[in-house]
Amino acid sequence: MIDSNSIFRHLTEDELAQIPIDQDPEHYKRGAIIYEEGSRIPGFFCVQKGIIKIYKTGFDGKEQIIRFAKKGDIMGFRSTLSKERACSTAKVIEDAAIILVPAEMVIHLVKTNGDFAYDLLRIACKELGEANDNITDIAQKTVRERLAEELIHLRKEFDLDNEKFLRISLTREELANIVGTATESVIRLLSEFKQDGIIELHGRRIKILDEKMLLKIGNIHD
Amino acid sequence: MIDSNSIFRHLTEDELAQIPIDQDPEHYKRGAIIYEEGSRIPGFFCVQKGIIKIYKTGFDGKEQIIRFAKKGDIMGFRSTLSKERACSTAKVIEDAAIILVPAEMVIHLVKTNGDFAYDLLRIACKELGEANDNITDIAQKTVRERLAEELIHLRKEFDLDNEKFLRISLTREELANIVGTATESVIRLLSEFKQDGIIELHGRRIKILDEKMLLKIGNIHD
DNA sequence: CGGGAGATTGACTGATCTCAACCCGGGTGG
């Protein structure tokens, strides 16, 4: 039930009993909004199934996708811990099952279970590191480089199916909102990559043919 | 010695005794590097005086300033907690005094002192929120908007002296490396702002005359 | 006085964005 990399792996029996982990998760359909920018968050969400996009809305209404959450990921801990209103929106892009751990419970656990606190801290630090990488990329790389890099990133996070298709399906607009560019630019660059034999496009599905080339285009070295 | 918003405010007498907080801090001159990208960090740095810029180096060598640390701020906790190599460099831009808390000590505190863990978590969450805001801004706003916003941001973080000069002095290049643009662009935009009577420039010192206008240019609403 | 770092300015270029037209497939209501 609780596997070795779950955020709950260090809870005691007693603690686990207080968490709704065995209860039925809430089910959400594609398009459903789990929480919205500016609202209060009741606690922290653990994704058991599905994919959620987490985005902020810019002043002109354009969405900027910050990250995705999938099975095993948690959402909303930032606002939960700082007791602030949500500063991002979470929207389902692949039907999801999610459980909610109440805010007081999380805070109580942080204060009383050191291993749990440490794990949570490491998750926050990991996200922080990724966010900082992201800032550097967006500030310094071209759209072309960022798109290549994002394809690699999606491949790492969601993997490929046995036909080499990315296991996540995004609209062109969503891709643009990750990379931070216009939809048309994504379309043009994707078809360029296709021309060059780097990817194949079947509607929203993207098949990755030449990962080496993407690494090169994206200036990814590590 | 430990004021009410110090990260150490929740330590017990015993715990405090184990921390080098009363010892003489290490002094660093402008230009000194406190830790460098790719190196191991011995622990976590608490700034008692001075200003440090924390930046990442892009693949072409251009630096991207992630944030500043000043009195009361901590640095390097991300790498310390995740036990990874530093992914950013910390360089002094105003003579600094800094104490170091060894990594094992920090981790031990996180695991045994819930209030400390909670405080640290909140700091991480705060940074994470700021990083996400930053991503959205860089991805969506123009250079002009970002520069205006950054001036407001610097004014909030470092305040103005009694002549309305920003209490932080940066080269044009550093300003460019925060905003994510070319040095020349910063120079041109600053002199535009000067033409419009929004700021005054005296070498590196920037006097803020019309904050309202900066808010407007930067599309800052909250 | 020479050297070097940082600041400035101008000219040019070009990567991206915006706008607009058009296509395509699916769903829906008449």
Added chain:
DNA sequence: CCACCCGGGTTGAGATCAGTCAATCTCCCG
């Protein structure tokens, strides 16, 4: 059954923000 609509996806043309390159200037320091 068909016309229509709508959300995405594409493509082209033109406009432009911002980056690059290069020359010059100004301090400040040794």
